[in-house]
Amino acid sequence: MSQQPRSHFVPRTREGRIATAGFVVLFLLAMPPFTHVILDQPDVWIGGAPLLFRGLLAIYAALIGVLLWAWNKGV
Amino acid sequence: MEPWVVATSLIFAYLLATIVLGVIANQRMSVDMEDFLLYGRKAGFVVLYLTVVATFHSAFAFLGSGGFFYTHGIGFWAAGTWTVLVGAVTYVLGPRIWALGKANGYITPADMLADFYESEAVRVAVAIVSVVFTILYIQVQAQGLGYIINIASGDRISFELGTLILLVVAAAYLMAGGLRAVYWTDVIQGVWMYIAVWVGAMYLAYDLFGGPLQLWAEVRAQRPDLLSLPGPEGFFTPGMWLGMTITLSFGIIFQPHMMIRYYTAVDAKTLKLLGATTPIYLMTLYVPAALVGLGGAVAMPGLDVPDRIFPELLFAHAPPILTGVILAGATAAAMSTLDSILHANMSVLTRDVYQRYMAPDREQSHYVWVGRGIVAALLVVGYFLSVRTFDFLVVLVTLSGSGALQLMPAILGVCFPTQRTLTRAGVLAGLGVGLGVLYVTLVVMPHPLGLHGGIWALLFNTAVALGVSAVTDPPSQATRDRIHGEVERQIYPETSS
Numbered sequence: 038m039s040q041q042p043r044s045h046f047v048p049r050t051r052e053g054r055i056a057t058a059g060f061v062v063l064f065l066l067a068m069p070p071f072t073h074v075i076l077d078q079p080d081v082w083i084g085g086a087p088l089l090f091r092g093l094l095a096i097y098a099a100l101i102g103v104l105l106w107a108w109n110k111g112v
Numbered sequence: 113m114e115p116w117v118v119a120t121s122l123i124f125a126y127l128l129a130t131i132v133l134g135v136i137a138n139q140r141m142s143v144d145m146e147d148f149l150l151y152g153r154k155a156g157f158v159v160l161y162l163t164v165v166a167t168f169h170s171a172f173a174f175l176g177s178g179g180f181f182y183t184h185g186i187g188f189w190a191a192g193t194w195t196v197l198v199g200a201v202t203y204v205l206g207p208r209i210w211a212l213g214k215a216n217g218y219i220t221p222a223d224m225l226a227d228f229y230e231s232e233a234v235r236v237a238v239a240i241v242s243v244v245f246t247i248l249y250i251q252v253q254a255q256g257l258g259y260i261i262n263i264a265s266g267d268r269i270s271f272e273l274g275t276l277i278l279l280v281v282a283a284a285y286l287m288a289g290g291l292r293a294v295y296w297t298d299v300i301q302g303v304w305m306y307i308a309v310w311v312g313a314m315y316l317a318y319d320l321f322g323g324p325l326q327l328w329a330e331v332r333a334q335r336p337d338l339l340s341l342p343g344p345e346g347f348f349t350p351g352m353w354l355g356m357t358i359t360l361s362f363g364i365i366f367q368p369h370m371m372i373r374y375y376t377a378v379d380a381k382t383l384k385l386l387g388a389t390t391p392i393y394l395m396t397l398y399v400p401a402a403l404v405g406l407g408g409a410v411a412m413p414g415l416d417v418p419d420r421i422f423p424e425l426l427f428a429h430a431p432p433i434l435t436g437v438i439l440a441g442a443t444a445a446a447m448s449t450l451d452s453i454l455h456a457n458m459s460v461l462t463r464d465v466y467q468r469y470m471a472p473d474r475e476q477s478h479y480v481w482v483g484r485g486i487v488a489a490l491l492v493v494g495y496f497l498s499v500r501t502f503d504f505l506v507v508l509v510t511l512s513g514s515g516a517l518q519l520m521p522a523i524l525g526v527c528f529p530t531q532r533t534l535t536r537a538g539v540l541a542g543l544g545v546g547l548g549v550l551y552v553t554l555v556v557m558p559h560p561l562g563l564h565g566g567i568w569a570l571l572f573n574t575a576v577a578l579g580v581s582a583v584t585d586p587p588s589q590a591t592r593d594r595i596h597g598e599v600e601r602q603i604y605p606e607t608s609s
Contacts, residue, residue: 042529042596049604060200067193068357069350072341079340085325087332087339089186090402097192097395104199104388 048112056107060100067096115432116266122436123264123443126304127281130297130447134285137293144476148290148483149219149459155295155376160386162302163295163452164373165393168198168364169305170249170449171256173397174442179418181405185338187348189402190356195394197361203387207380208527209371211602212595221371221519222464228526228595230587231536237543238519239464242368245515246453247493249367253450254279254498257443263423264439275498278443282451283491286458287484291376294451301444306397308441312426312434313400319429320411327407334410355564362520363513363566369449369456380602457490458483514554514566518546521577529596538581546573 048054065071072089081088146152155163180188209224218224221242226235254275261274269277285293314324321327331338342348364370377383408421412428415421423442426435462483471478521542525534534542549572553565560568586592 042531042592042600044530045528045599045603046530049607064193064197067190067196069353072190072353073350077341079336082328082332086328087186089339089341090189093189093192094399097196097391100196101199101388101391101395104196104203104391107203108384108388 050112052107052110053112056103056110056112059103059106063096063100063103067093067100113432115427115435116264116268118432119264119436119439120261120269122433122440123261126440126443127278129300130285131281131288133296133300134288134293137285137289137296141290141292145219145463145479147292148480149455149463150372151291151295151376153214153376154378155373155382156378157382157385159295159299160373160377160382161390161393163298163448164202164370164386165390166298166302166305166445166448167369167373167452168195168390168394168449169397169445171253171260171442171446173305173401174309174422174445175256175259175419177398177401178405178408178422179420181338181402182409182415182418182421184343184345184347185335185340185409186402186406187341187343187353188405189398190348190353191360191398191401192395193353193357194361194364195398196391197357198365198394199387199389199391201361201365201387202374202390203384205365205523205527206374206377206383206387207602208599209374210377210380210383211598212526213375215598216595218375219372219463220460221366221368221523222460224526225519225522225539228587228591229522229534229536229539230591231540233540234522234536235464235468237540238522239460241515241519241543241547242460243457246367246369246457247490247497248515249453250450250457250490250494251497253446253453254494256446257450258498259420260423260439260442260446263420263427264436266427272499276495278447279450279491279495279498282447283454283487286451286454287487290480290483291455294455295376297451298448301448302393305441305445305448306393308438308444309397309400312422312430312438312441313403315430315434316425317403317407320407320425324403327403327410330410331406335406338406338409349562351559351561351563351567355559355567358570359513359517359564359566363515363517366516366519366523367453367456367513368460369452372456372459454487454490454494458486461486514550514564514569515547517566517570518543518550518573520570521574526595527599529592529599533581533586533592533596534577535581535584535586537584538577538579541580542573542575542577545576546570549573 048057076089076092078088083091141147212224222235222238225238257278258271258275261269262271317324317327321330337344404422408425462479466482467479522539546569550569553560553568559565
């Protein structure tokens with residue numbers, strides 16, 4: 038491997054690209070400004086709990102789902 | 113029987129069980145460093161899973177997190193971001209570190225970094241960062257243990273004595289059985305603490321409010337300020353949200369007690385499954401913490417030490433036996449982290465300092481005994497650091513994570529091959545600047561512009577590391593081929609032959 042190595046920061050397979058893009062997009066939904074502007078609505082409740090709590094819980098579950106999908110696909 | 117008798121008895125029964133496990137682990141142990149320090153590199157999924165989650169979640173999961181919800185409200189649900197990120201980082205980074213450790217016989221994080229950057233100065237710098245910032249963590253856990261036993265005994269066992277007893281027990285089973293004893297006790301601790309937090313929180317939610325949904329409704333009615341960002345005291349600004357996410361994920365993973373766990377896996381596939389599944393445990397443990405903290409703010413307002421909300425509620429409202437079981441779970445949470453940190457510091461000091469510079473060619477059994485002596489010394493240091501009292505455990509955890517976070521550019525340089533790599537001069541300069549900026553942005557002028565000090569330090573660290581690396585000599589081509597080649601073969605075996 039004396040030639041210049043290919044970067045490991047960019048996924049090389051289709052499944053790798055899907056998993057990376059999916060994780061990054063979902064993760065951004067759990068970050069400001071989305072959390073502080075969109076999810077922080079104290080008057081909006083879903084299933085007996087605030088939107089901020091339920092919304093983030095759904096995003097966290099989806100992020101774990103991406104990791105499990107990647108593992109299942111052998112990424 | 114009085115509640116404090118039941119609670120204290122159960123904690124001591126639990127401590128006895130950990131010592132028995134330490135003795136059994138000692139009988140299974142072979143006297144060599146890989147077995148004593150790395151579980152022989154054969155940890156399977158279940159053991160590794162429970163030791164990772166039990167080590168990640170500490171006294172802070174029981175005390176600090178409830179206290180944070182109590183004081184700052186729903187913003188602490190940001191905790192889910194860093195727990196999920198821990199999983200993703202483990203998934204991506206774990207197999208790389210495992211492969212390099214197995215191929216090159218690494219035992220500590222400094223082994224890996226010194227080998228790649230061809231620098232003893234890097235080894236020493238990493239060892240110092242590893243020890244200094246994790247000793248802070250020993251303090252955090254030991255203080256948590258002191259709080260727990262002090263509360264459980266109804267002030268009959270002092271904070272100082274409680275801290276000492278639990279430090280001695282953790283050190284004893286570590287000295288007896290090495291990492292095997294730590295892993296076995298972590299299995300019990302991981303299961304116990306998870307069940308304890310959930311059972312305790314649900315009991316309180318039903319007993320005090322009629323259920324979790326009623327609890328949410330009551331918080332909405334009485335303390336709506338706890339249900340919006342940035343919280344009653346304005347803590348959860350966007351900058352703090354981002355900063356805590358980064359420092360409590362990468363910053364924890366780059367601490368030696370977590371990185372060493374990657375070396376111990378039986379194979380890389382186990383680590384990937386670990387990465388995909390650990391967030392389930394890590395994240396869901398904060399759901400009951402939210403119920404305890406938010407419900408506690410309504411049911412028991414005005415606590416002087418918010419971190420005590422969970423045990424105070426239990427003593428006030430739960431049956432003694434349940435309180436005892438749950439506080440023993442809290443003890444498990446703190447001890448499972450404490451023993452891992454003691455072990456990691458022992459490994460770093462034995463391997464990177466004693467074996468490297470003081471006695472390089474001694475028998476394996478000699479190093480095992482030196483490691484035991486170092487644990488005894490760490491116990492003394494940890495105790496004296498711990499008898500100072502702090503109200504908010506989470507602040508100290510954040511400080512610890514921010515220090516280890518400064519290893520990030522160097523570690524990524526090893527584990528992620530790129531066309532231009534960092535150099536030893538770049539890594540050392542970046543680390544030095546990062547630690548200096550960390551001191552300024554956490555102590556002198558905390559969190560400038562609302563952005564967490566750890567992130568400021570990382571930004572300066574990375575910029576300096578890249579800048580200096582652009583004008584200094586990289587590691588030799590042979591070393592880069594050997595180490596980056598191993599990473600390439602591990603991650604892309606089909607194209608690297």
